[in-house]
Amino acid sequence: MALDKNGIAKRIAQELQDGWYVNLGIGIPTLVANYIPEGIEVEFQSENGILGMGPFPFEGEEDPDLINAGKQTVTLRKGAAIFDSATSFAMIRGKHVQLTVLGAMEVSQDGDIANWKIPGKMVKGMGGAMDLVASADNIIVAMMHSNKAGESKILKKCTLPLTGVGCVKKVVTEIAVLEIKDGKFHLIERAPGVSVEEIVSKTEGELVVPDFVPEMQL
Amino acid sequence: MNKVVKNVEEALQGIEDNMTIMLGGFGLCGIPENSINRLVKMGVKNLTCISNNAGVDDFGLGLLLQTRQIKKMISSYVGENDEFERQMLSGELEVDLIPQGSLAERCRAGGAGIPAFFTPAGYGTEVAEGKEVRVFNGKPHILESALTADFAIVKAWKGDTEGNLVYKSTARNFNPMMAMAGKITIAEVEELVPAGELDPNFIHTPGIFVQRIFQGEKFEKRIEQRTVRQRG
Numbered sequence: 001m002a003l004d005k006n007g008i009a010k011r012i013a014q015e016l017q018d019g020w021y022v023n024l025g026i027g028i029p030t031l032v033a034n035y036i037p038e039g040i041e042v043e044f045q046s047e048n049g050i051l052g053m054g055p056f057p058f059e060g061e062e063d064p065d066l067i068n069a070g071k072q073t074v075t076l077r078k079g080a081a082i083f084d085s086a087t088s089f090a091m092i093r094g095k096h097v098q099l100t101v102l103g104a105m106e107v108s109q110d111g112d113i114a115n116w117k118i119p120g121k122m123v124k125g126m127g128g129a130m131d132l133v134a135s136a137d138n139i140i141v142a143m144m145h146s147n148k149a150g151e152s153k154i155l156k157k158c159t160l161p162l163t164g165v166g167c168v169k170k171v172v173t174e175i176a177v178l179e180i181k182d183g184k185f186h187l188i189e190r191a192p193g194v195s196v197e198e199i200v201s202k203t204e205g206e207l208v209v210p211d212f213v214p215e216m217q218l
Numbered sequence: 219m220n221k222v223v224k225n226v227e228e229a230l231q232g233i234e235d236n237m238t239i240m241l242g243g244f245g246l247c248g249i250p251e252n253s254i255n256r257l258v259k260m261g262v263k264n265l266t267c268i269s270n271n272a273g274v275d276d277f278g279l280g281l282l283l284q285t286r287q288i289k290k291m292i293s294s295y296v297g298e299n300d301e302f303e304r305q306m307l308s309g310e311l312e313v314d315l316i317p318q319g320s321l322a323e324r325c326r327a328g329g330a331g332i333p334a335f336f337t338p339a340g341y342g343t344e345v346a347e348g349k350e351v352r353v354f355n356g357k358p359h360i361l362e363s364a365l366t367a368d369f370a371i372v373k374a375w376k377g378d379t380e381g382n383l384v385y386k387s388t389a390r391n392f393n394p395m396m397a398m399a400g401k402i403t404i405a406e407v408e409e410l411v412p413a414g415e416l417d418p419n420f421i422h423t424p425g426i427f428v429q430r431i432f433q434g435e436k437f438e439k440r441i442e443q444r445t446v447r448q449r450g
């Protein structure tokens with residue numbers, strides 16, 4: 001069965017390693033913070049100027065001066081730090097952040113990503129996404145495999161304006177975990193109960209399928 | 219050096235049609251709300267506004283969009299403002315969308331006397347169109363130029379009569395860089411204190427970057443996305 005958003009977040013959380021600084025994008029990526037594996041410690045960086053971001057505040061304790069990059073009210077963990085936007089992107093561009101998780105509208109087999117604009121229809125802006133994808137060595141994309149019309153978003157080539165080129169290494173969708181290398185998608189895992197055939201049929205880009213594709217362990 | 223002006227009216231004197239104005243803030247957090255309300259009253263037109271976001275329809279810079287006082291916006295993310303998106307898609311509003319880190323660094327560079335710099339952000343995208351590309355350490359980078367403004371308007375938590383500023387939590391965001399990049403920088407603060415009250419070791423923006431400072435009359439501090447968790 002295909003995963004829900006929390007399932008995707010849970011699978012991505014398995015990639016976290018002890019001691020990492022992690023930037024989570026808006027949407028599904030934000031949910032990753034709810035599934036940190038036991039026994040490891042990670043710090044969340046929010047590009048509007050937080051290191052050591054904590055959970056949402058209790059009702060009545062919301063502080064309008066303390067929000068995350070999605071403009072949601074948050075809290076600080078013990079040992080947190082606050083800084084300005086230039087310092088924040090120095091952390092990002094300077095590769096001090098070990099993992100970036102973000103959403104996408106399209107991903108290509110060359111590791112290109114599009115997530116900020118649909119010409120003539122929707123223009124929200126790139127926010128910090130272009131800085132994040134241009135610099136991070138380790139980028140995981142959390143996304144749905146197909147759009148609402150049922151068309152694959154895992155493509156040979158992106159059709160929408162790009163956010164970054166050749167930067168995505170791993171994609172986690174509701175049905176599969178894919179790695180991108182040598183200009184191809186490689187099927188690493190499938191969601192519990194999802195067949196390889198289904199993944200192949202929903203993937204427009206070139207997909208390398210090994211003889212055995214394990215199920216995700218959630 | 220006393221930088222204190224008595225109110226928002228005096229603080230914003232000299233802002234005219236066709237000027238470029240930087241406004242601090244991220245979303246609705248840390249925006250100079252008293253000054254924005256005053257700009258609406260002043261009715262200055264054809265403004266170029268440099269600000270990470272454009273407020274929401276009825277608060278922050280969204281107010282200046284409703285009154286069509288903005289000719290051009292330079293921002294990184296405008297997703298929360300329907301009127302903005304409408305004016306942009308219809309071509310009424312000129313918009314320059316730039317990566318958030320580049321926006322921050324371009325303001326910092328503008329204030330720091332660095333005319334341009336190379337960054338990897340935006341390479342291979344439409345942001346790179348027309349910009350010089352150079353390879354450093356095997357990786358392509360694009361040339362981004364500094365940003366400055368006729369006026370920069372920032373919001374701080376506390377400020378003293380010398381113009382030294384301290385921000386609170388994530389209301390800091392773009393304010394320190396924009397304070398550096400204004401030909402004239404106006405600081406709107408929640409609490410104005412006498413020189414000597416702020417610990418010099420904990421000043422975020424040194425007073426040299428601030429020309430005018432005033433205590434805002436009222437801060438609504440609207441929350442854009444109120445998210446909470448349950449107790450227990």
